Amino acid sequence: MADWDDLRIFLAVARGESLSAAGRVLKLDAATVGRRVARLEAALGARLFIRSPQGYQLTDEGGRLLTHAQAVEAAMARARDALAGPGEGIQGQIRVGAPDGCANYLLPQVVAAICAQNPALEVQIVALPRVFNLTRREADMVIAVSPPEQGRVLVQKISDYRLHLAASDAYLAAAAPLATPADLGAHRVIGYIPDMIFDRELDYLSDLGVEAPVLASNSVSVQLQLIRQGAGVGVVHDFALPATPGVRRVLTGAFGLTRAFHLVRHADDRTVTRLNRFAEALSAGLRAEIARLEAQLGEAGTDPR
Numbered sequence: 001m002a003d004w005d006d007l008r009i010f011l012a013v014a015r016g017e018s019l020s021a022a023g024r025v026l027k028l029d030a031a032t033v034g035r036r037v038a039r040l041e042a043a044l045g046a047r048l049f050i051r052s053p054q055g056y057q058l059t060d061e062g063g064r065l066l067t068h069a070q071a072v073e074a075a076m077a078r079a080r081d082a083l084a085g086p087g088e089g090i091q092g093q094i095r096v097g098a099p100d101g102c103a104n105y106l107l108p109q110v111v112a113a114i115c116a117q118n119p120a121l122e123v124q125i126v127a128l129p130r131v132f133n134l135t136r137r138e139a140d141m142v143i144a145v146s147p148p149e150q151g152r153v154l155v156q157k158i159s160d161y162r163l164h165l166a167a168s169d170a171y172l173a174a175a176a177p178l179a180t181p182a183d184l185g186a187h188r189v190i191g192y193i194p195d196m197i198f199d200r201e202l203d204y205l206s207d208l209g210v211e212a213p214v215l216a217s218n219s220v221s222v223q224l225q226l227i228r229q230g231a232g233v234g235v236v237h238d239f240a241l242p243a244t245p246g247v248r249r250v251l252t253g254a255f256g257l258t259r260a261f262h263l264v265r266h267a268d269d270r271t272v273t274r275l276n277r278f279a280e281a282l283s284a285g286l287r288a289e290i291a292r293l294e295a296q297l298g299e300a301g302t303d304p305r
Contacts, residue, residue, distance in 0.1 A: 017055040089118035097139035101220035103127030110285035152267040164249040166236040188232030204235040239293040
């Protein structure tokens with residue numbers, strides 16, 4: 001018979017796909033995790049994982065146990081909420097996945113403010129330019145540009161945000177004139193690596209007829225640093241520009257994009273109070289921060305030509 005501690009270890013291995021990854025989450029050594037998995041398999045009389053050089057993959061029996069283990073995990077979370085009491089702040093560890101533009105230029109100040117009001121809260125920000133798997137609990141909640149079209153998830157729109165072409169003052173002073181989008185042919189364009197665009201909403205350059213940028217990265221932050229170093233012209237989040245002096249928007253009258261951030265959570269968490277409270281604070285903080293940063297640009301961030 002499995003207890004919650006056994007299931008907790010099982011879930012960590014299933015999500016991490018290795019003993020070492022599970023051990024890092026559980027703060028146990030890999031050998032101990034392996035022994036606990038073997039003990040659980042013996043107790044259940046079933047093989048839960050297929051071991052291979054690529055890691056630990058769930059068997060059919062393991063997949064069936066996964067559903068029940070996740071239900072127990074959600075029940076334990078609700079029990080912790082009930083015991084914490086309504087008068088206490090948000091507690092425990094919460095992992096947030098986000099694209100790196102949001103993670104670098106919005107989440108630090110928003111999360112810092114939430115944690116200042118909730119001293120017992122621990123927040124982990126996973127800044128990766130990819131789609132997160134909530135079923136595998138890679139994060140407790142995810143900020144996404146495109147809401148998922150399938151899966152048992154809760155989706156809440158957070159806020160619209162704006163993007164424009166931008167370049168450094170030094171680059172513009174030395175480069176060919178840039179008066180219309182057609183002039184981009186004479187400029188170095190910076191953007192995403194085409195085959196690493198993980199969300200169709202991030203394919204900014206196709207709207208400009210640019211098939212492949214001359215300088216590319218899968219990271220928004222790297223792209224912006226290339227622009228800041230005078231390497232060329234690229235599409236930039238308006239909310240990131242206040243943090244990059246010497247870079248300004250160009251062709252604002254001819255080109256601009258609006259996208260939206262959505263908060264995505266697993267449907268099983270709809271009754272977990274601490275996650276609900278954190279999601280509310282996070283969404284409100286992000287809306288306010290996007291509005292504050294975009295308002296800073298005003299006319300100072302536009303192209304005077």
